[in-house]
Amino acid sequence: MDVRFNVQTFGCQMNKHDSERVVGRLEGLGAQCVDSIAESDVVVFMTCCVREAADVRLIGQVNTMKSEPIREGSPFGKRIVAIGGCIGPRDGAKLFDELDHLDVVFGTNNLSSLPGLLEDAFVKGVRRAETLEESDSFPTELPTKREHSWAAWLPITIGCNNFCTYCIVPYVRGREKSRPMEDIAQEAQRYVNAGVKEITLLGQNVNSYGRDLYGKPRFADVLEVVAETGIERLRFATSHPKDLTDEVIAKFGTLESLMPALHLPVQSGSDAILKAMHRGYTTQHYLDLIGKVRQACPEIALSTDIIVGFPGETEEDFEGTYRIVDEVGYSQVFTFIYSKREGTPAAKMHDDTPREVIQARFDRLVDVVQKHAFEANQIELGRTVDVLVEGVSKRDSGLLSGKSPKNQTVHAPLPDGVDIADLAGKIVPVIVEEARTWYLRGTLASKVR
Ligand code: 5AD
Numbered sequence: 001m002d003v004r005f006n007v008q009t010f011g012c013q014m015n016k017h018d019s020e021r022v023v024g025r026l027e028g029l030g031a032q033c034v035d036s037i038a039e040s041d042v043v044v045f046m047t048c049c050v051r052e053a054a055d056v057r058l059i060g061q062v063n064t065m066k067s068e069p070i071r072e073g074s075p076f077g078k079r080i081v082a083i084g085g086c087i088g089p090r091d092g093a094k095l096f097d098e099l100d101h102l103d104v105v106f107g108t109n110n111l112s113s114l115p116g117l118l119e120d121a122f123v124k125g126v127r128r129a130e131t132l133e134e135s136d137s138f139p140t141e142l143p144t145k146r147e148h149s150w151a152a153w154l155p156i157t158i159g160c161n162n163f164c165t166y167c168i169v170p171y172v173r174g175r176e177k178s179r180p181m182e183d184i185a186q187e188a189q190r191y192v193n194a195g196v197k198e199i200t201l202l203g204q205n206v207n208s209y210g211r212d213l214y215g216k217p218r219f220a221d222v223l224e225v226v227a228e229t230g231i232e233r234l235r236f237a238t239s240h241p242k243d244l245t246d247e248v249i250a251k252f253g254t255l256e257s258l259m260p261a262l263h264l265p266v267q268s269g270s271d272a273i274l275k276a277m278h279r280g281y282t283t284q285h286y287l288d289l290i291g292k293v294r295q296a297c298p299e300i301a302l303s304t305d306i307i308v309g310f311p312g313e314t315e316e317d318f319e320g321t322y323r324i325v326d327e328v329g330y331s332q333v334f335t336f337i338y339s340k341r342e343g344t345p346a347a348k349m350h351d352d353t354p355r356e357v358i359q360a361r362f363d364r365l366v367d368v369v370q371k372h373a374f375e376a377n378q379i380e381l382g383r384t385v386d387v388l389v390e391g392v393s394k395r396d397s398g399l400l401s402g403k404s405p406k407n408q409t410v411h412a413p414l415p416d417g418v419d420i421a422d423l424a425g426k427i428v429p430v431i432v433e434e435a436r437t438w439y440l441r442g443t444l445a446s447k448v449r
């Protein structure tokens with residue numbers, strides 16, 4: 001049977017990676033992955049519910065499926081619609097009441113059940129939800145179809161035990177589970193042997209890796225074994241400041257393949273708010289960590305997440321956030337306005353700051369974020385940086401686009417007669433001639449390596 005499917009992904013890297021597993025699983029069964037919903041017989045929405053906006057958008061999008069015509073030659077009388085990702089475990093079968101043309105709901109730990117659920121939908125016409133917290137297999141045991149042949153995401157933990165008071169993730173992704181280190185090392189080695197240049201280790205809190213494995217091995221050991229595979233570029237996300245150890249920090253100075261970039265979410269620069277968020281560290285502890293990280297790797301590119309407008313945030317609290325952002329001088333900051341998530345402790349906290357006040361704080365923060373992002377890029381002017389080429393620039397097909405070790409976006413004119421398909425996935429030296437807030441631009445320094 002000629003079955004074509006499309007996957008729409010929202011949210012974080014973990015969701016994007018889960019989508020790769022969905023594609024790998026369905027392709028393994030003989031279905032064909034297509035680029036657009038219009039060409040598909042089955043559409044899978046990989047959802048995010050970390051903030052309200054994504055929720056609202058998803059419901060709207062799923063609703064438009066009703067009027068989307070089925071493709072000519074489709075083996076089914078209708079388009080099969082599935083919802084996966086974080087909304088599945090939160091809402092479960094309730095989604096069927098709200099969305100009458102929805103066929104399947106599956107949880108973040110139930111990727112392996114998807115083929116059976118889809119089959120029930122199109123053979124028996126049964127609408128089913130499977131959103132068990134415990135899964136029979138670690139999702140990483142499923143085949144994966146990577147978006148780029150030269151880069152791989154490699155989950156080392158799933159779930160989260162931190163219960164930050166604003167966050168829905170522990171409720172929808174379940175308790176933290178670490179993957180055995182031998183499995184991680186084997187998967188990494190397979191990638192290296194297949195020509196992968198960059199591995200990103202994934203987990204909601206990679207630093208607490210191993211806590212459920214009798215405390216050993218630890219995350220620093222994982223970095224070590226993955227580096228030993230000979231991978232050229234190694235990254236990880238996300239780090240929690242309360243669990244970032246000196247051993248892990250030291251690796252930035254000793255492992256050549258560990259790229260000089262660290263995402264360390266601070267969330268707020270006020271100790272009172274950090275306490276109410278249940279983050280487990282103070283601003284001073286966070287700044288001490290930054291000091292140690294910079295000592296181990298002076299030019300490291302730091303990035304962070306910030307929530308503005310957490311319940312009860314005062315002007316003084318916000319000043320603390322502004323100060324820490326200004327003091328650290330991040331290369332990149334992901335700024336979010338607090339979004340109330342039912343079921344989390346913060347949803348019950350008193351919250352009377354007017355929306356306009358929060359928006360004004362947010363805008364002020366964005367200004368200082370941009371100032372530092374611009375400054376952080378100036379240091380690259382005149383230097384030669386190694387760029388892992390991803391493709392051509394979205395705006396100009398005559399420019400190649402890729403990532404520096406610090407994860408900066410770098411553009412350079414594609415040399416005459418060079419096909420981007422031959423360059424994608426290669427690491428090329430670029431002499432930087434222009435440094436903007438969100439990208440660098442230069443020219444290729446020499447022949448491609
Ligand atoms: N409201 C706003 N931002 C949130 N985040 C998580 N939960 C919420 C929420 N309820 C942000 C945090 C986290 C990032 C992935 O999303 O900053 O680090």
Ligand code: SF4
Pocket residue numbers: 160161162163164167168169170204205240
């Ligand atoms: Fe959410 Fe906190 Fe876990 Fe991150 S560490 S996923 S913010 S609960």
